[in-house]
Every structure is written in C-alpha cells, then in structure tokens.
Amino acid sequence: MFSDKDIQGLYDHKGILIGVFISSKLWHAIEDEVNPIIDKHLGTSEENETVQVMEEPIEDWENFLKFWDFRYPVEKNVVCDNCGAETSDWTADTPKKFLLKAANIAGLVSFQCLQCKSRIIKRHFKDHIKYEIIPFKED
Incomplete structure (x- = not known):
C-alpha cells in the first residue's frame, strides 16, 4: 500500500535531520491517529485552543517562499x-480570516477558515495549483 517514498527525512547541509516529509496519501491514512499524539507532545488541548488558534507555522511559510521555483508568482x-x-x-488580514496550518517546501500549503473551520489546501505544482477544500466535521 505504501512505500519508502511516502516518508522521507529532510536533512540540512550538515546531514542533521530537521524534519520528515510524509506524502499526502500516507498523511490522510494516519492523521486521525497521529494528531492526538502530536497534540500531546505540543501540549495542546481543547482547553487552550484559543491560544493555539493564533499560532501559525510562519517559518515553514518562509521556507516555502525561499525554495520557490514555480513558473508563476506567489499567490x-x-x-x-x-x-x-x-x-x-x-498575511495582511486584520482580523484574520484564515489561519495557516501547514506549509512545506514540496508545495503543500493549507489553511483553516476561521469562519466555518474548513481546511483549504493548495497543492503547488510546477505549472499550476490544485485547490481542495475539506469541510469541517465535528467528531
């Protein structure tokens, strides 16, 4: 079902592991099981969700821009x-309408709509962007 290509280490110029890339196919298969573990280690919970809402992985966005090599301008x-x-x-909205949830140098950028909590995913390819929306579901 999955192969070594679905999970890859990301190393800096010294060979030190700085992150892990998981394919979207694998992520969709494991995210419901993995998210509670990540939340536990990040110290997040429903009680402090209001604090968590304003935290965005801006450094990941900046890395995405740093490695930008697509054939169209950043949108x-x-x-x-x-x-x-x-x-x-x-990036300029006040108050914010969307919260950056993830960005990576492979071209995946996702947001959460702060109005309806849907997930908006932008998959950047060399010559186009594929848009996807996942409506929010209460558990």
Missing part, C-alpha cells in the same frame, strides 16, 4: 468555497 489569496470567506492576501 496569497485564499477562498473558502464552503462558506464564501475570501481574501486577496491572508
């Missing part, structure tokens, strides 16, 4: 097709 617009929220620049 900062985000649209939630679930509730209609939209922005032309998520």
Whole structure:
C-alpha cells in the first residue's frame, strides 16, 4: 500500500535531520491517529485552543517562499468555497480570516477558515495549483 517514498527525512547541509516529509496519501491514512499524539507532545488541548488558534507555522511559510521555483508568482489569496470567506492576501488580514496550518517546501500549503473551520489546501505544482477544500466535521 505504501512505500519508502511516502516518508522521507529532510536533512540540512550538515546531514542533521530537521524534519520528515510524509506524502499526502500516507498523511490522510494516519492523521486521525497521529494528531492526538502530536497534540500531546505540543501540549495542546481543547482547553487552550484559543491560544493555539493564533499560532501559525510562519517559518515553514518562509521556507516555502525561499525554495520557490514555480513558473508563476506567489499567490496569497485564499477562498473558502464552503462558506464564501475570501481574501486577496491572508498575511495582511486584520482580523484574520484564515489561519495557516501547514506549509512545506514540496508545495503543500493549507489553511483553516476561521469562519466555518474548513481546511483549504493548495497543492503547488510546477505549472499550476490544485485547490481542495475539506469541510469541517465535528467528531
């Protein structure tokens, strides 16, 4: 079902492991099991969710921009097709409409709509972006 290519270490110039890349296919298969473990180690919980809401992986976004080599300009617009929220620049909104949830140098950038909690995923390929929305589901 999965192969070694679905999980790869990311190393710095000294050979030190700085992160792990998990394919979206593998992530979708394991995220429900892994997220509680990650939350436990990050010290997050439902009680402090309001504090967690404002934390964004901005360093990951900056690394994404640093390694940008696509054939089109960086776009900062985000649209939630679930509730209609939209922005032309998520980095400049006050108050925020979307929360950056993840970004990686492979081109995956995802946001959470702060209005309806849907997940907006932008998969950057060399010559286009594939957009995906995952509506929020209460557990």
